[in-house]
Amino acid sequence: MINAAIAQESYILNYDNVEVKKITQDIASFAKKTIILDPRVKGRVTIFSNTALDQNQVWQVYLRTMQVNGFSSITEDGDIVRIIPENEATRDENIVLNDAEFLTKVFLLENRLVEEILPMLKPITGRQSHLSSIPSINSILLVDRKSNVNRIETLIKELDANDAAxxxxxxxxxxxxxxxxxxxxxxxxxxxxxxxxxxxxxxxxxxxxxxxx
The missing domain is CATH 3.30.1370.120 (Ribosomal Protein S8; Chain: A, domain 1)
Structure with missing residues (x-):
């Protein structure tokens, strides 16, 4: 579910093990994009943000989530975007995400700058993960296996609370x-x-x- 503050055009993402199709429908509406899902793009994902995101940030979170889960985006004329399996020629015809295998989360830092924290976290993310900053709201975007996201969340809270950590x-x-x-x-x-x-x-x-x- 996206809780939207329309006047400010900001959104808080709250999807717990939701079908990709449903999330894509919501994202297309708020990001004002036309998204075409390949029939093989199926499964469920989890996305949480603890801070409001603008239209572009919501779109970037969606793209990174698809990428880590094994899908690619292809931009065509205008705002038309196709979501297809990566290396689709070598994949089976029925591509399904492992339920809740990956988790997308946005962490808002309150006491330290994202540029300071991000380099500390990169060595402990998974090979298939995505870790990046959202400087405009001093936040970290992480897409990784759920168990690793939980570990990193503990570290982020500690690092943010203690400026010497x-x-x-x-x-x-x-x-x-x-x-x-x-x-x-x-x-x-x-x-x-x-x-x-x-x-x-x-x-x-x-x-x-x-x-x-």
Whole structure:
């Protein structure tokens, strides 16, 4: 659903596991675009923004969401845009998104500049993810697997709340990242003074621990 403030031409995106066709219909209306969906473009996606977006920003969020989910946009005459599967010649005839596999979210920063936070996050996004800034509203646009979005959201909140906070990525060789984080959290619960002001998150793709302190 798009909650629209028509007078200001701004929109808040709120789609939880919604059919691509329905989202496309809404986006076409508010972005004033004619969108043609290839019959193979099917499935459900999730998009959230915690701040109002203007018409162009809504359109960019939609395009990035389609891209990360394996679809491309082709602009034709005027405002006609076709959404088709990437590498369509090598794909099956029935392309379906994995339900809720990817999540699109816009994070509004309140205390720090997006140019400062964005470089810290790039090393921990997935290969198929999209991470970019929306400078006009000091926000970060992230499209990634749901589990990774949740991890990064925790980090963004910590980084935004503490202007001295930084991210460190520690690659492990002899211990799993999940076990390392479990040990750190256990020490934290024991009220070690030097262990209280940090967030530790396992990053299993590279068996690393992401520390924010």
């Amino acid at each position: 930084k991210i460190s990525i520690i690659k492990l060789e002899n211990l799993s990242s999940a076990e390392a984080v479990r040990i750190l959290e256990k020490l934290k619960l024991q009220n070690y003074p030097s262990m209280n002001n940090f967030i530790a998150i396992p990053f299993t793709p590279s068996n690393s621990v992401i520390l924010s302190a």
